[in-house]
Amino acid sequence: xxxxxxxxxxxxxxxxxxxxxxxxxxxxxxxxxxxxxxxxxxxxxxxxxxxxxxxxxxxxxxxxxxxxxxxxxxxxxxxxxxxxxxxxxxxxxxxxxxxxxxxxxxxxxxxxxxxxxxxxxxxxxxxxxxxxxxxxxxxxxxxxxxxxxxxxxxxxxxxxxxxxxxxxxxxxxxxxxxxxxxxxxxxxxxxxxxxxxxxxxxxxxxxxxxxxxxxxxxxxxxxxxxxxxxxxxxxxxxxxxxxxxxxxxxxxxxxxxxxxxxxxxxxxxxxxxxxxxxxxxxxxxxxxxxxxxxxxxxxxxxxxxxxxxxxxxxxxxxxxxxxxxxxxxxxxxxxxxxxxxxxx
Amino acid sequence: xxxxxxxxxxxxxxxxxxxxxxxxxxxxxxxxxxxxxxxxxxxxxxxxxxxxxxxxxxxxxxxxxxxxxxxxxxxxxxxxxxxxxxxxxxxxxxxxxxxxxxxxxxxxxxxxxxxxxxxxxxxxxxxxxxxxxxxxxxxxxxxxxxxxxxxxxxxxxxxxxxxxxxxxxxxxxxxxxxxxxxxxxxxxxxxxxxxxxxxxxxxxxxxxxxxxxxxxxxxxxxxxxxxxxxxxxxxxxxxxxxxxxxxxxxxxxxxxxxxxxxxxxxxxxxxxxxxxxxxxxxxxxxxxxxxxxxxxxxxxxxxxxxxxxxxxxxxxxxxxxxxxxxxxxxxxxxxxxxxxxxxx
Numbered sequence: 001x002x003x004x005x006x007x008x009x010x011x012x013x014x015x016x017x018x019x020x021x022x023x024x025x026x027x028x029x030x031x032x033x034x035x036x037x038x039x040x041x042x043x044x045x046x047x048x049x050x051x052x053x054x055x056x057x058x059x060x061x062x063x064x065x066x067x068x069x070x071x072x073x074x075x076x077x078x079x080x081x082x083x084x085x086x087x088x089x090x091x092x093x094x095x096x097x098x099x100x101x102x103x104x105x106x107x108x109x110x111x112x113x114x115x116x117x118x119x120x121x122x123x124x125x126x127x128x129x130x131x132x133x134x135x136x137x138x139x140x141x142x143x144x145x146x147x148x149x150x151x152x153x154x155x156x157x158x159x160x161x162x163x164x165x166x167x168x169x170x171x172x173x174x175x176x177x178x179x180x181x182x183x184x185x186x187x188x189x190x191x192x193x194x195x196x197x198x199x200x201x202x203x204x205x206x207x208x209x210x211x212x213x214x215x216x217x218x219x220x221x222x223x224x225x226x227x228x229x230x231x232x233x234x235x236x237x238x239x240x241x242x243x244x245x246x247x248x249x250x251x252x253x254x255x256x257x258x259x260x261x262x263x264x265x266x267x268x269x270x271x272x273x274x275x276x277x278x279x280x281x282x283x284x285x286x287x288x289x290x291x292x293x294x295x296x297x298x299x300x301x302x303x304x305x306x307x308x309x310x311x312x313x314x315x316x317x318x319x320x321x322x323x324x325x326x327x328x329x330x331x332x333x334x335x336x337x338x339x340x341x342x343x344x
Numbered sequence: 345x346x347x348x349x350x351x352x353x354x355x356x357x358x359x360x361x362x363x364x365x366x367x368x369x370x371x372x373x374x375x376x377x378x379x380x381x382x383x384x385x386x387x388x389x390x391x392x393x394x395x396x397x398x399x400x401x402x403x404x405x406x407x408x409x410x411x412x413x414x415x416x417x418x419x420x421x422x423x424x425x426x427x428x429x430x431x432x433x434x435x436x437x438x439x440x441x442x443x444x445x446x447x448x449x450x451x452x453x454x455x456x457x458x459x460x461x462x463x464x465x466x467x468x469x470x471x472x473x474x475x476x477x478x479x480x481x482x483x484x485x486x487x488x489x490x491x492x493x494x495x496x497x498x499x500x501x502x503x504x505x506x507x508x509x510x511x512x513x514x515x516x517x518x519x520x521x522x523x524x525x526x527x528x529x530x531x532x533x534x535x536x537x538x539x540x541x542x543x544x545x546x547x548x549x550x551x552x553x554x555x556x557x558x559x560x561x562x563x564x565x566x567x568x569x570x571x572x573x574x575x576x577x578x579x580x581x582x583x584x585x586x587x588x589x590x591x592x593x594x595x596x597x598x599x600x601x602x603x604x605x606x607x608x609x610x611x612x613x614x615x616x617x618x619x620x621x622x623x624x625x626x627x628x629x630x631x632x633x634x635x636x637x638x639x640x641x642x643x644x645x646x647x648x649x650x651x652x653x654x655x656x657x658x659x660x661x662x663x664x665x666x667x668x669x670x671x672x673x674x675x676x677x678x679x680x681x682x683x684x685x686x687x688x
Contacts (some may be wrong), residue, residue: 054352054400056399062497066482100405
């Protein structure tokens with residue numbers, strides 16, 4: 001018999017694991033936030049909300065970034081902050097229109113580092129073609145070397161070609177990813193662990209709004225899109241399975257992961273399926289349209305290594321199953337806690 | 345001769361004073377942010393931006409909150425975060441529609457304190473009738489007792505009665521405030537200094553969207569609205585003067601300040617005109633409509649102590665001048681640096 005640990009509410013405290021994007025993050029939100037703040041828009045728990053303003057549906061989302069180190073191979077906190085919110089809008093079926101930028105600076109932050117991050121924000125916003133239109137800056141007392149936190153919120157209009165709805169997912173649908181997985185999270189963890197791979201391991205942070213628009217405009221029946229950030233591919237697939245009440249079968253051999261990333265994950269003891277990405281899409285598409293969607297992904301600079309990785313099934317109970325290279329099967333679960341603290 | 349201190353860019357660091365909402369904050373934004381991020385919407389430097397989405401103008405704003413302590417007489421960080429963004433939207437002439445909520449929690453934060461803050465966010469959002477529709481939560485490592493930072497962004501549609509434009513301000517216009525000044529900042533500073541006033545000194549944090557709507561609908565020619573947060577009344581008036589190229593004359597005896605606040609400001613060595621408010625409006629109205637606007641303010645629970653405090657003049661050069669109680673005159677300037685760190 002397994003006894004469930006009881007917690008004393010009056011002494012309970014926030015733990016790092018509450019921020020990992022896994023099971024504990026879900027509980028924090030469901031037990032502490034939703035009961036008080038609940039309203040129809042918030043309770044859908046997607047990456048954003050759709051708000052009608054004078055009759056026009058406006059997609060609205062927010063994300064905070066606390067990554068350390070602030071700069072890393074392939075990006076920095078500023079690029080993450082732009083791409084993260086642009087991508088959250090895009091996977092909601094929005095055409096991202098504008099970003100807000102809320103920066104909290106720690107006293108002592110070198111001004112030239114701030115300047116590099118701001119320049120990166122500007123470059124990334126230009127690359128995504130989504131301007132930063134409003135901002136706010138606060139400064140907090142020095143505690144360490146001088147860090148920073150960034151919040152970006154974003155707004156956009158609905159793409160007329162978007163009919164994204166978990167409820168439309170049915171057995172037979174095909175699951176694609178837009179490229180290699182785990183590069184972002186592994187890059188951050190490698191830098192922190194002081195491991196230098198003499199290699200191409202770098203964050204994949206990239207704005208995906210153009211890629212998403214091409215997918216939505218290609219005529220394929222795209223049913224669901226998500227950027228697998230905290231919690232990785234495993235988190236997204238577990239979410240789809242639980243909320244659409246379907247099973248998903250993934251072929252390990254089809255999941256694109258570079259050999260460097262595979263090696264890094266082994267050294268760090270991490271499951272690459274649970275590691276964060278910042279420039280990748282998970283896409284569920286109708287069976288007959290899978291190759292059309294894959295072609296669109298392959299034609300775009302951010303989708304060259306896209307792959308069909310699995311399919312939706314009617315196996316019961318609803319689970320995510322990985323068929324391993326050696327023919328075995330294992331259940332893919334939403335990560336529990338904080339495998340990767342402050343990864344984004 | 346005054347030599348201007350030169351700064352070595354490579355060793356320059358962020359200081360607490362950069363976050364005070366004064367001269368140094370302005371320089372940080374103008375020298376480090378705007379040159380790279382500049383676009384027409386951002387460069388107006390108002391409290392938000394107006395973004396067209398499918399032909400509908402959407403007002404969009406963001407604000408981060410880092411106040412310590414997290415709870416104080418009259419409010420807490422959650423109430424500030426809701427009211428601050430609702431008010432920023434309202435003074436832009438928007439009808440606030442929805443808020444986002446980005447929370448950064450420090451490991452070790454007591455869960456019951458988090459629960460109180462979330463409950464306060466929910467109550468304040470309900471009071472303002474503006475729901476929180478999307479959110480994000482991150483956790484950072486423990487450094488102190490366990491704190492939290494909150495970012496709220498907000499969206500809204502334009503109020504059809506709003507014709508707010510600094511360029512419409514002309515000599516003869518009248519300046520009003522919606523109530524007593526400096527209560528919020530002095531409350532925070534008193535708590536931090538360990539000074540207990542056996543009194544009614546408490547933060548004025550309140551959502552002003554209903555009050556603003558009444559003003560915009562009353563038929564008075566309202567030319568400009570602003571909530572005097574960081575930098576206080578002095579900061580707002582200095583901004584108006586500089587940007588509208590007009591002078592403003594304020595009568596000290598007309599500025600509503602409670603005797604408790606006056607006493608607290610003296611003890612703390614602060615100028616109440618430069619202290620932050622979180623539930624007050626500064627309003628510039630056409631001369632002939634001043635009494636109509638005042639009546640509307642007086643009729644609302646958040647405007648009972650509203651007052652006409654001065655007028656716009658054509659004195660040259662453009663300055664803000666205070667006529668003191670004893671008949672003297674002094675120039676009112678935008679505060680320089682961080683009089684009140686982490687006040688909001």
